[in-house]
Amino acid sequence: MKLNDKLKKLDSYPFHMPGHKRNMDFDILGAEIDITEIDGFDNLHCPTGAIADMQDDIAEIYGYGKSILSVNGSTGCILAAISAVSRKGDKIIIARNCHKSVYNACYINGLNIIYIEPEFDSKFGMYTYVTQDAVDKAIEDNPDACAVVMTSPTYEGFISNVKCDVPLIIDSAHGAHFGMSGYLPNRQEGDIIIQSLHKTLPALTQTAVIHINNPSLEDKVKMYMDIYVSSSPSYILLASIDRCIDFLKNRDNSFAKYKILLDEFYEKVCCFKNIEVLKNDDVTRIVLMSKNISGTQFARELREYGIEVEGATINYVILISTVCDTKEGFDLLLSAIEKINGIFGEFTPYISKCSIPQKAKTSDTLSRKKVTLNESVGMISAEHIYAYPPAVPIIAPNEIISQDIVEAISRLLSNGVTVISDSGLLPNEILTKGT
Numbered sequence: 001m002k003l004n005d006k007l008k009k010l011d012s013y014p015f016h017m018p019g020h021k022r023n024m025d026f027d028i029l030g031a032e033i034d035i036t037e038i039d040g041f042d043n044l045h046c047p048t049g050a051i052a053d054m055q056d057d058i059a060e061i062y063g064y065g066k067s068i069l070s071v072n073g074s075t076g077c078i079l080a081a082i083s084a085v086s087r088k089g090d091k092i093i094i095a096r097n098c099h100k101s102v103y104n105a106c107y108i109n110g111l112n113i114i115y116i117e118p119e120f121d122s123k124f125g126m127y128t129y130v131t132q133d134a135v136d137k138a139i140e141d142n143p144d145a146c147a148v149v150m151t152s153p154t155y156e157g158f159i160s161n162v163k164c165d166v167p168l169i170i171d172s173a174h175g176a177h178f179g180m181s182g183y184l185p186n187r188q189e190g191d192i193i194i195q196s197l198h199k200t201l202p203a204l205t206q207t208a209v210i211h212i213n214n215p216s217l218e219d220k221v222k223m224y225m226d227i228y229v230s231s232s233p234s235y236i237l238l239a240s241i242d243r244c245i246d247f248l249k250n251r252d253n254s255f256a257k258y259k260i261l262l263d264e265f266y267e268k269v270c271c272f273k274n275i276e277v278l279k280n281d282d283v284t285r286i287v288l289m290s291k292n293i294s295g296t297q298f299a300r301e302l303r304e305y306g307i308e309v310e311g312a313t314i315n316y317v318i319l320i321s322t323v324c325d326t327k328e329g330f331d332l333l334l335s336a337i338e339k340i341n342g343i344f345g346e347f348t349p350y351i352s353k354c355s356i357p358q359k360a361k362t363s364d365t366l367s368r369k370k371v372t373l374n375e376s377v378g379m380i381s382a383e384h385i386y387a388y389p390p391a392v393p394i395i396a397p398n399e400i401i402s403q404d405i406v407e408a409i410s411r412l413l414s415n416g417v418t419v420i421s422d423s424g425l426l427p428n429e430i431l432t433k434g435t
Contacts, residue, residue, distance in 0.1 A: 157285030305336035
C-alpha cells in the first residue's frame, strides 16, 4: 500500500512520538499524519516497504541507477555527496557560483578548493555556463582532484553539459522538472545528481532526492545520507514526495497545458518595449530586466500588484514558474508587468564581476574580530557573505577581502538586495580573522 493511503488510515492510539499525539485540539497543521517510524510505515534509513517503493519509482522516472529521498533538502544531499567522494586534505574542483552548502561541505571535510570561473553574461551581469574547456584545464592542472562540483541549472536557468574522468557532482536543485516533457531541458548526466523536488514540482519545502549514477559510490552516499538526514524524518514531507511521484507517473497532459501558458506569457511579455527577457536554457525560469528601474524596485512594484518574486538583484528579477501555475496567475503577472512597463525612468545596469578572492593560509584557531565593512579590506574573512537568495558566496572563510568585494557588498546593500553573513553582523560589521 502507498504511504499516502496508509497515512489516511491511521487508527491506532499513539503512545509514541511526536508529542502532539495527533490531537487536533491543539490546532497544529499537518498533525493528523505526523508520525514516527511505527510498525508498517517503513523507515527512510532502512527502507523495505512503501518508502523503498518510492525510491525505486523515482529512480525509474528519472532514469538514474539509484535514488535516495531527502527531507533535509538538497543541502543534506550536497553534504553527503561531497563527503562520499573525498578524504580530508583532498583537492576538489568547484564552480565559483556553487551554493553555500558546497562550501560548507568542503569545510567539514577539510578540502582544498580549486575554483572554476563560469562564463559571464555582461548584459544582465550574471554567471552562466561552466565550459568543458574550463573543466579540462582544471583537471589537467590538478590531476589529483577528488571530484568536480557545479551548479546546473543556475539560479537564472543556464545549463552546463560537461564530462570528466573524476566524479562529477551536479547540484541540479532547480532542475527536478527536467525531462518531464519535450520542451523542457534533458536530465543532467553525472555521477551524482541532486534535485530539490520542492523547487519546481508539486512537493513541500525540504523535499529532495539524490541520484547516484555511479554504482561504486552508492554505499558511501547512503552512509553519509544516514549521517546528514534526520533520524526522525518527517512523514508529512515523505507523504508529499509520495504525491509528487504519483503526479510524475501519471502527469497526462499537465505539462502540455503548462507550455500553452508559458508560450502565451512570453509572446505577450516580449511586446513590452521597456522589459527585457533573459534568453536562458530553461523556459520555466523567467528572468526580467526593466530599462527604467532596478531589479529591486521591479520586485517592489510587482509586490504592490500582488506578485512576490523568487529573487531580485540590482539588475533583474527572477520568477519561478512551474506546472502548478494557473492562467489566473500568469494573467495577474502580465497585468502587473504592463503597468510597470509604463513607469518613467532610466536605469543603467551595474555590470561588474568581482575577481575570485585570493585564499589565505590560515587556521581556525586564529582570533576573530568584528570590523566595519570598509575596515575589512585586506583582512581574512571568517564567514560567508552572500546575497540571498540564492546563497552563492561573495566571499568565503579564509579568503582575503579585496576592495572590489567590499564595494560589491556595499552596492548590493544600498540597492536593497538581501545580503546575509554567517554572523548576522551585516550591514554594520563583519567577522574577520587575525592576520
